[in-house]
Amino acid sequence: MITEREFLQRARLDRRTLTVWIEEEWLIPNSTANELAFTDMDLARANLIHDLKEKMGVNDEGLGVVLHLLDQMHALRRALAAALESARDRPPSPGALTS
Amino acid sequence: MKDPYETLGVAKTATADEIRSAYRKLAKKLHPDLNPGDKQAEERFKEVSVANDLLSDPEKRRRFDTGEIDASGAEKAPLNARYYRDYAAEGGHPYEGNSAYGDFAQGDDLFAELLRRSAEQARRRPGADLYYELPIDFLDAVNGATKTITLPQGGTLNVTIPPGVEDGQTLRLRGKGAPSPGEGPPGDALVQINVRPHRYFTREGADILLDLPISVKEAALGAEVRTPTTTGSVMLKIPKRSNTGDILRLRGKGVKTRGGAGDELVKLKVMMPTEAEPELDAFLADWKPAGTYDPRKEM
Numbered sequence: 001m002i003t004e005r006e007f008l009q010r011a012r013l014d015r016r017t018l019t020v021w022i023e024e025e026w027l028i029p030n031s032t033a034n035e036l037a038f039t040d041m042d043l044a045r046a047n048l049i050h051d052l053k054e055k056m057g058v059n060d061e062g063l064g065v066v067l068h069l070l071d072q073m074h075a076l077r078r079a080l081a082a083a084l085e086s087a088r089d090r091p092p093s094p095g096a097l098t099s
Numbered sequence: 100m101k102d103p104y105e106t107l108g109v110a111k112t113a114t115a116d117e118i119r120s121a122y123r124k125l126a127k128k129l130h131p132d133l134n135p136g137d138k139q140a141e142e143r144f145k146e147v148s149v150a151n152d153l154l155s156d157p158e159k160r161r162r163f164d165t166g167e168i169d170a171s172g173a174e175k176a177p178l179n180a181r182y183y184r185d186y187a188a189e190g191g192h193p194y195e196g197n198s199a200y201g202d203f204a205q206g207d208d209l210f211a212e213l214l215r216r217s218a219e220q221a222r223r224r225p226g227a228d229l230y231y232e233l234p235i236d237f238l239d240a241v242n243g244a245t246k247t248i249t250l251p252q253g254g255t256l257n258v259t260i261p262p263g264v265e266d267g268q269t270l271r272l273r274g275k276g277a278p279s280p281g282e283g284p285p286g287d288a289l290v291q292i293n294v295r296p297h298r299y300f301t302r303e304g305a306d307i308l309l310d311l312p313i314s315v316k317e318a319a320l321g322a323e324v325r326t327p328t329t330t331g332s333v334m335l336k337i338p339k340r341s342n343t344g345d346i347l348r349l350r351g352k353g354v355k356t357r358g359g360a361g362d363e364l365v366k367l368k369v370m371m372p373t374e375a376e377p378e379l380d381a382f383l384a385d386w387k388p389a390g391t392y393d394p395r396k397e398m
Contacts, residue, residue, distance in 0.1 A: 010165055047183070
């Protein structure tokens with residue numbers, strides 16, 4: 001777990017920007033009783049947001065859409081991987097995946 | 100490479116003055132020219148110097164704090180060693196949502212079942228393990244103790260240290276790690292024990308080693324001498340005509356192990372009086388050894 005102070009420093013963010021990102025649900029930190037706790041995943045996501053904004057010129061409106069689509073893509077990839085793995089383990093039964 | 104803040108013994112929030120004064124203090128203690136022949140001091144001095152170089156330069160310190168360079172001052176090759184996709188590829192995190200395959204998962208065909216199973220697995224994923232370091236005193240390591248760690252994210256953690264724990268050993272506290280992102284069990288806390296050296300005890304496996312200074316009279320005539328052990332003092336019988344380097348064994352006074360206990364090995368060290376002793380001088384001047392006493396016979 002990463003504290004808010006450490007996160008701001010490592011993600012190169014100021015507190016106001018962080019608040020906006022959380023409101024927009026670009027970041028979803030764990031909140032304990034009185035403060036926020038971040039994971040390495042949150043940090044990687046913050047770096048992705050920096051890259052999208054600064055290196056690729058994605059504007060604020062577009063960013064939410066990009067993140068949402070990315071997350072859907074990851075979920076689908078995971079689902080597909082699970083399906084393929086399971087299909088490999090089972091004897092082939094024609095039509096099972098196409099009905 | 101150790102954390103430079105730890106090396107200098109200062110907080111991450113230390114001011115430039117605090118860092119300078121911590122460095123000076125250590126440098127005075129560890130400078131190799133002030134510790135000739137102490138290899139360890141030289142190593143420590145180097146570490147302290149590297150840590151000071153890093154932390155005394157505001158720009159380098161900033162870059163270390165943000166993770167751009169490591170404790171030796173070298174660039175960290177890939178700044179973001181892990182990309183977002185490396186985390187997103189595994190399930191069970193707050194960003195996954197389920198809008199992407201909600202319509203598939205409602206059916207009752209094989210694909211829907213697989214999706215449900217994978218979501219279920221992700222939800223049951225345990226929390227991450229968290230790592231801590233706990234410095235403890237030598238005697239606590241030998242005798243066991245209960246310590247409380249104050250966690251950086253708030254809260255505390257009670258650690259029961261079993262007797263005989265060794266330096267560098269890691270204790271696993273089940274269920275004391277990070278909570279699961281879903282509904283799985285929490286991870287474990289892994290506590291690495293760092294044992295601080297003792298003023299006069301050292302340890303070798305299950306045995307405790309002690310250098311015990313004795314007087315010339317005690318060495319020559321034998322005596323009973325109060326001797327520290329890790330569980331309190333005992334009276335140790337020094338035989339007549341003991342020598343520097345003789346080792347006396349206190350059975351069972353070592354580290355407790357599963358099968359019993361080690362011993363305490365007391366190495367005698369004969370000390371000449373530090374003040375003038377005219378009577379002793381006079382006696383020795385007249386003394387004619389009865390036997391063929393020659394301390395350098397073997398040379």
